[in-house]
Amino acid sequence: MSLPENIADAAARLVALHGPDGFTMDDLARESGLSRATLYRQAGSREAVLASLSEQGLEVGKRVDVRDRILAACRVVFTRAGFEAATLEDIAREAGVGPATVYRQFGDKEGLISAFAGHIGPRRAMHAVALRPTGDLRADLERVAAAVIRYAAEDLDLLRLALLERIRGGPWAELLMASPSRARTMLTHLLEPYAKSGSLGPDDPRRMAQAFAGMLLAFFSGPVLEGGPLPDPEETARFVTHVFLDGLASTARRTP
Template sequence: MIRDERYIFPVSHSKGQRPDEEDLEERILRAAEALLTSEGPGFTMEALAQAVGVSRATLYRRVPSREKLAERLRQERAVEPGTALTREPSRQKILETTRQLVGRLGLVALTVEQIAEAAGVSPVTIYRTFGDKDALLRTMFAELGPRSEAAALFAELDAPLEDTLTRFVLALFRWRAEQPAFFAMLIFSQGEEARYVEQLRERQYGTTDRLARYLAAQAERGRLRPGSPVDRALGLIGLALGATFDVRRLLAEPPPATAEASTEPGHQEARARAVVELFLHGVAASRAEGDAS
């Protein structure tokens, strides 16, 4: 069974965890501490991967975000909150503020001046940090959406296909739950907003592109039948996003026993695996099974 990404770096290791996995976690923590001392909290994840001696894909598989690493450093190394490993405060605040304002005001109407005022920085800081509004929005898409996690997952072509796709679906579940306004803007924008989204996506490989390339590579390796990788990517994403909707209201089903039941890690993983099972194998009985019945 795979681990929900929220529980990467568990507080206590499971009995079945291999020694080399424990050693890798310890190396990551030691390297992060050393970089905190030598470079401060602004060091890059690429620098951390180099210090540990692993690929960025391997690092992101163990550490899905800087915030998760910061939490583990506080737990395991008693790193003070003031030295938490986060992006530069002003940069991260600008990105978060931009995401919030995009959900309220939309992409087109939003201005750098509005972002600066809400973030408590000057417009000059935004231009110096990101370049211009388009560059800021592209960074927001890349860092606050599922793209970076997808890139790390799909870089490992030899990993089990079903596990990789399940992890990807879980990432989509989290993104949908944690950033609903951002999700709605990307998926449901129309007219001028939709055209602006497409303009911002130019020259970038988005999540769907990365998934399509991954599926094409798996077909070339004989793990999937030949077929349109784009259609397949859209199909999986559609299944995953559809599974995030509260269909109980449509089916007149009673709510779960507890309000948290549908968001518990085990439930989410089971739902993600069901989505992947449907995507890979469908629901029709095989000819032999149909004949037997």
Template sequence: MSTVTEMPMPEIRRGRKFEQVLEGARHIFMRDGFEGASVDDIAREAGVSKATIYAYFPDKRLLFTEICTSECHRQAELAEADIDPDLSARDLLGFLGHRIAEFMMSDFGRDLFRLMVGEVARFPELARTFHAHGPGLVRERLVTRLRALTERGELRIEDFDLASDQFVQLCKALIHDRLLLGLVEDISPADIERSVNGALEMFMARYGTNPGAA
């Protein structure tokens, strides 16, 4: 059985208008999707020439990938910078749960998920890249925190990847599908609190070493 070998993407080149190009491209991609986004429209939105775009990003896939990965990593670094390592398991997971929910509710977060669902059949390599630098990055960072809490004796976990995925999915219980399908325009703070608190109760009941504690 033969396999399809994907051509490697060329390297990014940076310059003075790099961030300007990213900002313009982000707007066009979120509005028109990956396939529908034209370089002409991106150049117009960014206020640069097409030659400038091609100088930085020889391939449109490279531009889209950079937008996804840079924003996901930026959000992860912001969350990491605000974490107090001395927080209890419940407080730390509550903080992370709210950050997960807030990213999903952001315009970028919800538009990106919708875009990826629409494009995955035609551009599976983009979906794989998004997963590695989006959900995959969340799992990687969360696993590190769960290991530390287990070593401290506050959690009892054997399969860290599974526990991480379970926590993320629990935090999205009242949010993700309704936003992704456009069933609601917004999620209330009360809904976020309810979803994250419910996730904490279930997660700590399963993995906490003292599940009856307040």
């Protein structure tokens, strides 16, 4: 598809400024001075714009997988509109794909939110750390804690939305709960070999995982609910791990 000159020029400027995945069709509409409806009518989808630029010899780089692009669009749309008000059509426009593509990838809104919760949740942030224990319990826990806090810093607005959804018992609360639950399960798997070796004392690894996760939650629940910056990930990770392990050691000493 050949783009009108004003759209092609505007798209080329946006690619030069932000890269091929750094602009939306809304950005392009503003840059080209057109309404969104007119832009879609004249240019088609975001992918069609980039394909046309590539045909003209402009380097548009490696394209991001369509599924990842839709999930990235979810972050923008959910933060802007909330889980309830956001529509699959809104997300499709933000991702530069047709609504049918979103339905084909995720089935429906429930499937999309479920995938998104896993995509951004703490489980994703801690996956590489928790599933590859090094044999150094303190170092492993510090790495997990820092990963979770860094994740929270990147998605503070979304964490706030998810927490409010859970508090009000909204229709998406159960889906949003699934990712933290899986994260605790992953943390339990990390602690199990240390518990078996005697490094953690006699308590149940699931209870210990819940306690450690609760300590981490306490450090970012304030900023999530009240605003303000999150604590330094590395320093907080060291502190939480120190308190957690000292508490377990103290409990083990008191156990007959």
